Amino acid sequence: MRTSLVFTLIVALMLVFAGVGYAQSISGSDHDFSSESWNSGGEICEPCHTPHNAKTAATDAPLWNHQITTATFTLYSGYDLDATMGQPDGSSKLCLSCHDGTVALENFGSTTTGTNYITGDAKLGTDLSDDHPVSFVYNASLATSDGELNDPTTTNSGLGSTIDADMLDTNSKLQCASCHDPHDNTNSPFLVKSNSGSALCLTCHDK
Numbered sequence: 001m002r003t004s005l006v007f008t009l010i011v012a013l014m015l016v017f018a019g020v021g022y023a024q025s026i027s028g029s030d031h032d033f034s035s036e037s038w039n040s041g042g043e044i045c046e047p048c049h050t051p052h053n054a055k056t057a058a059t060d061a062p063l064w065n066h067q068i069t070t071a072t073f074t075l076y077s078g079y080d081l082d083a084t085m086g087q088p089d090g091s092s093k094l095c096l097s098c099h100d101g102t103v104a105l106e107n108f109g110s111t112t113t114g115t116n117y118i119t120g121d122a123k124l125g126t127d128l129s130d131d132h133p134v135s136f137v138y139n140a141s142l143a144t145s146d147g148e149l150n151d152p153t154t155t156n157s158g159l160g161s162t163i164d165a166d167m168l169d170t171n172s173k174l175q176c177a178s179c180h181d182p183h184d185n186t187n188s189p190f191l192v193k194s195n196s197g198s199a200l201c202l203t204c205h206d207k
């Protein structure tokens with residue numbers, strides 16, 4: 001009896017810790033808006049997600065709650081790009097719904113008249129020509145035509161599986177979330193892995 005009680009308790013604690021995993025890594029980070037003056041509800045997830053009346057389907061991000069940007073962006077054009085670039089889409093468009101500086105931070109839920117905007121380095125603006133390109137398909141044929149990219153379908157990302165499985169979205173597109181995990185600031189600023197020795201860059205670039 002006693003052993004099974006202890007066992008039950010351990011399982012219960014494991015479930016509790018698994019459940020609060022997100023809150024622990026996001027809490028206290030730059031994405032923890034629970035004590036911001038513009039977030040009167042004081043919740044962590046709510047500026048980005050909602051359990052009901054979400055603004056977009058689950059393909060970009062589950063149950064999205066923040067007003068989505070309608071800006072037209074100036075794209076990175078580079079000097080030797082092989083990929084076909086288009087306007088930001090998928091989860092990148094959701095990041096830019098705060099980081100382009102055109103939508104107020106508190107415009108989530110039913111609020112549309114906020115007055116607090118992102119500032120400083122975190123404001124990328126609508127000119128993305130000086131930022132790493134996003135929202136394009138990165139596949140084996142791009143790796144071949146570029147000649148200095150690893151094949152995403154076979155190269156280990158260092159995060160458990162291949163680059164395609166761990167870092168690209170369901171359409172095999174590279175997005176902001178290829179390099180950033182908005183919930184985890186272990187590798188600041190919200191990087192999916194440490195960039196020490198350019199390890200993040202060298203995951204994909206064969207230099």
Ligand code: HEC
Pocket residue numbers: 022023026031032044045046047048049060061062091094095177180181182183
């Ligand atoms: C600053 C905005 C932001 C906040 C705050 C935020 N999220 Fe997210 N979340 C995102 C974005 C953007 C995505 C889609 C990109 C991705 O998958 O990383 C996402 C994806 C997810 C996903 C599905 C994909 C995955 O990464 O597992 C879950 C589940 C999730 N969020 C849960 C939460 C919970 C729970 C909280 C609160 C503790 C939270 N999020 C807070 C922006 C946010």
Ligand code: HEC
Pocket residue numbers: 030031047048066091094095096097098099105118119120121122176177180181182189190
């Ligand atoms: C609800 C609005 C919102 C959304 C959505 C959002 N962010 Fe943020 N993000 C912020 C704010 C506000 C800060 C803090 C800026 C500051 O400290 O001045 C921040 C901080 C950051 C930082 C750290 C900046 C620094 O200077 O260290 C990174 C990196 C970042 N966000 C990336 C992302 C990415 C990638 C996504 C999408 C996956 C995303 N954010 C989605 C509002 C948002």
Ligand code: HEC
Pocket residue numbers: 092095096099121122123124132133134175176177178179180189191195200
């Ligand atoms: C190819 C990888 C990669 C992609 C894609 C990427 N970032 Fe970053 N980002 C980084 C790295 C690495 C840093 C840290 C730079 C440093 O510390 O000098 C960073 C820094 C930032 C910062 C902190 C402020 C700054 O300029 O240093 C913000 C905010 C940010 N990224 C948001 C975004 C958003 C939003 C997107 C999508 C539009 C995005 N990032 C796409 C790798 C990436």
Ligand code: HEC
Pocket residue numbers: 077078079080081082083084132133138142146149163167174178179195200201202203204205
């Ligand atoms: C998830 C994979 C991935 C990561 C991580 C990544 N890149 Fe990229 N990067 C790409 C792809 C794919 C392209 C598009 C190449 C093309 O179209 O020829 C690209 C394009 C570029 C370009 C533009 C090249 C040109 O021809 O104009 C530069 C510069 C660059 N990356 C630097 C970096 C740096 C620096 C880092 C680390 C902070 C980084 N990348 C991280 C995949 C990645």
